[in-house]
Amino acid sequence: MHDTLAETVRVEGARILATLIRTVGDVQIAEDAVQEATLAALGAWPVTGVPPQPRAWLTVTARRKAIDILRRERVRPDKERDGLRTIELTRSDLPPDDVVHDDLLRLIFTCCHPALSPPTRVALALRTLCGLSPAQIANVLLATEAATTKRLTRARQKIAAAHIPYRVPARDELADRLPTVCGVIHSLYTAGHAPVDGAAAYDVDVCAEAIRLAELLCELLPDQPTPTAVLALVLLSEARRPARLDEHGAVVTLDQQDRARWDGAAITRGIALLNDSLRRSAGQADAYQLQAAVAAEHARAPSYADTDWAEILRLYDLLMSVAPSPAAGLARVVAAAEATGPATGLAMLAELPRSPRWHAVRAELLAREERYDEAVRELAGSLDGSATGPERRYRERRRAEFRLLADRQTP
Amino acid sequence: MPQYLALTYTPDVNWWAPEHADELAEYRRFAVDNTERIQASALLHPTSTATVVRVEGARGGNVVTTDGPYAETKEALTGYYLIEADDLEKAVAIVAELPAAVNGAVELRPVIAVR
Numbered sequence: 001m002h003d004t005l006a007e008t009v010r011v012e013g014a015r016i017l018a019t020l021i022r023t024v025g026d027v028q029i030a031e032d033a034v035q036e037a038t039l040a041a042l043g044a045w046p047v048t049g050v051p052p053q054p055r056a057w058l059t060v061t062a063r064r065k066a067i068d069i070l071r072r073e074r075v076r077p078d079k080e081r082d083g084l085r086t087i088e089l090t091r092s093d094l095p096p097d098d099v100v101h102d103d104l105l106r107l108i109f110t111c112c113h114p115a116l117s118p119p120t121r122v123a124l125a126l127r128t129l130c131g132l133s134p135a136q137i138a139n140v141l142l143a144t145e146a147a148t149t150k151r152l153t154r155a156r157q158k159i160a161a162a163h164i165p166y167r168v169p170a171r172d173e174l175a176d177r178l179p180t181v182c183g184v185i186h187s188l189y190t191a192g193h194a195p196v197d198g199a200a201a202y203d204v205d206v207c208a209e210a211i212r213l214a215e216l217l218c219e220l221l222p223d224q225p226t227p228t229a230v231l232a233l234v235l236l237s238e239a240r241r242p243a244r245l246d247e248h249g250a251v252v253t254l255d256q257q258d259r260a261r262w263d264g265a266a267i268t269r270g271i272a273l274l275n276d277s278l279r280r281s282a283g284q285a286d287a288y289q290l291q292a293a294v295a296a297e298h299a300r301a302p303s304y305a306d307t308d309w310a311e312i313l314r315l316y317d318l319l320m321s322v323a324p325s326p327a328a329g330l331a332r333v334v335a336a337a338e339a340t341g342p343a344t345g346l347a348m349l350a351e352l353p354r355s356p357r358w359h360a361v362r363a364e365l366l367a368r369e370e371r372y373d374e375a376v377r378e379l380a381g382s383l384d385g386s387a388t389g390p391e392r393r394y395r396e397r398r399r400a401e402f403r404l405l406a407d408r409q410t411p
Numbered sequence: 412m413p414q415y416l417a418l419t420y421t422p423d424v425n426w427w428a429p430e431h432a433d434e435l436a437e438y439r440r441f442a443v444d445n446t447e448r449i450q451a452s453a454l455l456h457p458t459s460t461a462t463v464v465r466v467e468g469a470r471g472g473n474v475v476t477t478d479g480p481y482a483e484t485k486e487a488l489t490g491y492y493l494i495e496a497d498d499l500e501k502a503v504a505i506v507a508e509l510p511a512a513v514n515g516a517v518e519l520r521p522v523i524a525v526r
């Protein structure tokens with residue numbers, strides 16, 4: 001009972017917060033009010049049962065809490081504004097859906113404002129849009145709770161002091177502003193999907209939160225191609241998640257995955273969304289469309305051997321020209337090696353910056369050429385840096401396998 | 412209306428050197444275009460003319476001065492504008508017209524109005 005209740009309160013919280021921030025004109029006060037209303041609900045509802053209209057209950061309670069806080073703090077001696085605010089806050093009806101719609105967009109664009117640092121955007125989105133606690137956010141960001149609380153406080157201060165506006169960008173600004181928002185959603189998904197360090201055990205499903213945000217953004221801006229592509233990308237990645245770890249929690253690489261465990265419905269929907277997004281954008285595909293297209297190629301292939309590596313290589317070539325990144329560079333090497341052989345991949349690797357993942361890729365390519373001794377040494381390099389527990393165990397296992405093969409080669 | 416201090420960081424510059432005449436004209440144009448937004452502004456003499464002042468211990472202590480700017484960096488503080496704007500996005504749009512935003516950087520600091 002408590003969990004579904006907490007979930008209802010958390011999801012409704014974002015809607016209520018979005019409107020309340022606009023009304024009171026302050027993120028901190030609105031957040032505190034929603035927080036207090038949430039606590040009131042979690043205290044009352046287990047006793048009284050969930051009221052017939054939980055959203056209305058929470059909205060009215062949050063407004064009352066906001067009035068209390070404003071009285072307590074006597075913020076800004078702005079009589080006219082205070083009057084309007086009080087009228088709005090004492091209402092007992094729900095804001096209409098189109099108002100909430102715009103307020104949610106305002107909240108999204110404010111949390112993901114380019115004047116805030118990328119990790120701050122993620123933290124704010126998790127706090128305000130997903131309703132996670134600072135402790136939960138700290139887990140996701142691999143930071144301490146104290147550091148996360150400080151980051152959130154500074155962010156709210158900056159929004160207030162620098163007057164970061166609470167508004168939806170004009171249509172002609174959307175192209176500039178959407179990538180930042182999509183970047184937050186995508187990096188959130190990546191954080192849940194492939195955490196860089198530490199144990200992969202979160203108490204929240206970060207991937208599910210990222211997908212929820214992607215769905216929300218798509219719903220709010222249905223005619224924009226980029227949010228649609230981001231939703232396609234996260235759905236297509238999520239579809240393969242069940243097959244990425246075996247029952248003992250060990251990493252299963254793409255070539256070994258049981259494709260029957262992929263989520264067919266999510267794949268179908270992801271591909272449809274991608275096509276829809278591509279249809280609505282003219283000219284050059286953006287980074288999210290290209291990554292979703294790669295994911296779609298993998299999802300479509302009946303087996304690893306039947307993968308269209310030439311097409312995937314072409315997509316990575318395009319991605320590297322639109323949005324070069326070390327991760328895309330390494331993925332392109334893997335695709336090239338599959339398309340034309342390990343020698344090509346090894347030659348391309350020489351041009352790229354070293355990282356633990358770089359060493360791991362090189363080790364696999366060396367092994368493909370039966371250069372097991374070198375592969376063992378290369379994996380040592382990949383184990384030097386940061387990696388998740390399962391990823392580390394996978395590399396250690398490969399190193400042991402390569403060592404065995406190397407021993408067999410020595411006469 | 413919110414106020415912002417726009418600090419221009421560019422390669423250190425002697426504004427009186429003739430090669431900067433064109434650039435100066437651009438700054439002048441900026442000032443004319445935004446005259447009702449700019450509360451105060453100045454170009455600064457080069458960092459070689461700067462003096463840093465510190466007082467040792469408590470107030471009234473030894474006044475120590477050192478020659479040169481506070482921080483020796485590739486891009487130096489070369490001017491400032493105190494501007495008014497509705498919000499951060501408007502302020503960004505205004506200072507994006509400064510030549511310093513192209514050949515250096517402009518730091519925007521929200522200002523607390525001290526009455």
